[in-house]
Amino acid sequence: MKKKLKQETKRTFIQLAAAAFFNGYAAGFVKGHIFTGKTKILCVPVLNCYSCPGALGSCPIGSLQAVISSRKFRFSFYVLGMIMLFGIILGRLICGFLCPFGLIQDLLHKIPLPKVRVNPKVDRILRYLKYAVLLVLVILLPILIRNEVNMGYTWFCQYVCPAGTLAGLSLIASNPFLAQMLGFLFSWKMCILVIVIISSTLIHRPFCKYLCPLGAIYGLFAKFSLYQLNLDKSKCVGCGKCEKVCPMDVKCTTDINTAECIRCGRCKAACPVHAIGSTFGFDRSARKAAEASVEKPAE
Amino acid sequence: MKKTAVRVALIVVAVAFIVFGIFRNETALVLSKGKAICFACIGLG
Known part of the structure; x- marks a missing residue:
C-alpha cells in the first residue's frame, strides 16, 4: 500500500x-x-x-x-x-x-x-x-x-x-x-x-x-514502443491484484502491453511477488533490464 | 529480432517524415496556426 x-x-x-x-x-x-x-x-x-x-x-x-x-x-x-x-x-x-x-x-x-x-x-x-x-x-x-x-x-x-x-x-x-x-x-x-x-x-x-x-x-504503437511492461509468468501467482488496481481495466496477466494500457505502473507497484517489470530500449538492452528487474525487485 | 527491426524501421520512417515535412515547409503552417488564437479550438467559431 x-x-x-x-x-x-x-x-x-x-x-x-x-x-x-x-x-x-x-x-x-x-x-x-x-x-x-x-x-x-x-x-x-x-x-x-x-x-x-x-x-x-x-x-x-x-x-x-x-x-x-x-x-x-x-x-x-x-x-x-x-x-x-x-x-x-x-x-x-x-x-x-x-x-x-x-x-x-x-x-x-x-x-x-x-x-x-x-x-x-x-x-x-x-x-x-x-x-x-x-x-x-x-x-x-x-x-x-x-x-x-x-x-x-x-x-x-x-x-x-x-x-x-x-x-x-x-x-x-x-x-x-x-x-x-x-x-x-x-x-x-x-x-x-x-x-x-x-x-x-x-x-x-x-x-x-x-x-x-x-x-x-x-x-497503435503499444507492442513496439521502446518502453514496455513485462510480466514474468513464472513468478506470477495469479492473485489478480494488478488487474484490480488498473485504472484502464487492462487484463494484465493475459496482455500487459495492450493498446489500452497507459503505463501508469500501478500494476507493477501492486504486484506482491514483483512479477511485473518495465524496460526501455531495443530488444537486447530491454531483455537484460527485464532479467535484472526480476532478479532484484524494486524496494 | 523481428521486433527490433520493426522498431528501427518505424523510427527511420518517422524521422524521414519529419525531414520531408520540413522540406515541404509544413512547419510554417504549424507555426502560423500555433501563433494565432484558434477560435475554433476554444469554442468561439
Missing part, C-alpha cells in the same frame, strides 16, 4: 511538472494572450491546446488537422512523423505520465464520489469510439469537406476537444474582448467539457478510454 502511494505520488509530481513545462508561459494566463514564440513550430507529445495561454508548443492533433485541412496539403508528414516518433519511443507512457488532460482526469477521479464500473460489453464497444474519432473527425472530415476557398475545418478541435475549451476558459477569463464572442459553439463545447468532468469523477479517465484520438494513435 505504502509503495503504491509512493509510486502514485511520484507519478502525480511528474504529471504536474510536465503540465507546467508544456504550459510554461505564465504571463499568458495573467495577460489573456497566447505565446507566439518559435517553439510553437514543435509539437508537444500530449493533448495540450496551442491556444492555452501558457502553451509553449503546438498540439499534435490540432496541427495535424490544420495542415491537412489547408489549401496546400492533404497529408502532414511533419506532424505524423513527430507523433510516430513519440509513439515509438514512449507510447502511451505519455498518457500516463505527461498528458495534462490525463492529470486533470486523474485528479477529478480522486474526488470521493461513488465510482461507476461500466458494463464490460458497453466498455469494449466504447473503446473503439476513439478510433472512429481519429479516423472521421481528425482525418477524413478535415480532408474531404471544404468551403468555397478550398479550406477544410478542424472538426475535432471545433466540436469535441475539451482541452481546447479549458484553454478557452482561461483565455476568456482574462480577455474581455473574447468574452464578447461567446455563442452556441462555446455552449456546446462547455457541455462536452462538463460531461467529461462529471464522468471523470465517476469513471477513471473516460476521455482517454473512449475519445482521445492521440491516445488512439499511441495505442
Whole structure:
C-alpha cells in the first residue's frame, strides 16, 4: 500500500511538472494572450491546446488537422512523423505520465464520489469510439469537406476537444474582448467539457478510454514502443491484484502491453511477488533490464 | 529480432517524415496556426 502511494505520488509530481513545462508561459494566463514564440513550430507529445495561454508548443492533433485541412496539403508528414516518433519511443507512457488532460482526469477521479464500473460489453464497444474519432473527425472530415476557398475545418478541435475549451476558459477569463464572442459553439463545447468532468469523477479517465484520438494513435504503437511492461509468468501467482488496481481495466496477466494500457505502473507497484517489470530500449538492452528487474525487485 | 527491426524501421520512417515535412515547409503552417488564437479550438467559431 505504502509503495503504491509512493509510486502514485511520484507519478502525480511528474504529471504536474510536465503540465507546467508544456504550459510554461505564465504571463499568458495573467495577460489573456497566447505565446507566439518559435517553439510553437514543435509539437508537444500530449493533448495540450496551442491556444492555452501558457502553451509553449503546438498540439499534435490540432496541427495535424490544420495542415491537412489547408489549401496546400492533404497529408502532414511533419506532424505524423513527430507523433510516430513519440509513439515509438514512449507510447502511451505519455498518457500516463505527461498528458495534462490525463492529470486533470486523474485528479477529478480522486474526488470521493461513488465510482461507476461500466458494463464490460458497453466498455469494449466504447473503446473503439476513439478510433472512429481519429479516423472521421481528425482525418477524413478535415480532408474531404471544404468551403468555397478550398479550406477544410478542424472538426475535432471545433466540436469535441475539451482541452481546447479549458484553454478557452482561461483565455476568456482574462480577455474581455473574447468574452464578447461567446455563442452556441462555446455552449456546446462547455457541455462536452462538463460531461467529461462529471464522468471523470465517476469513471477513471473516460476521455482517454473512449475519445482521445492521440491516445488512439499511441495505442497503435503499444507492442513496439521502446518502453514496455513485462510480466514474468513464472513468478506470477495469479492473485489478480494488478488487474484490480488498473485504472484502464487492462487484463494484465493475459496482455500487459495492450493498446489500452497507459503505463501508469500501478500494476507493477501492486504486484506482491514483483512479477511485473518495465524496460526501455531495443530488444537486447530491454531483455537484460527485464532479467535484472526480476532478479532484484524494486524496494 | 523481428521486433527490433520493426522498431528501427518505424523510427527511420518517422524521422524521414519529419525531414520531408520540413522540406515541404509544413512547419510554417504549424507555426502560423500555433501563433494565432484558434477560435475554433476554444469554442468561439
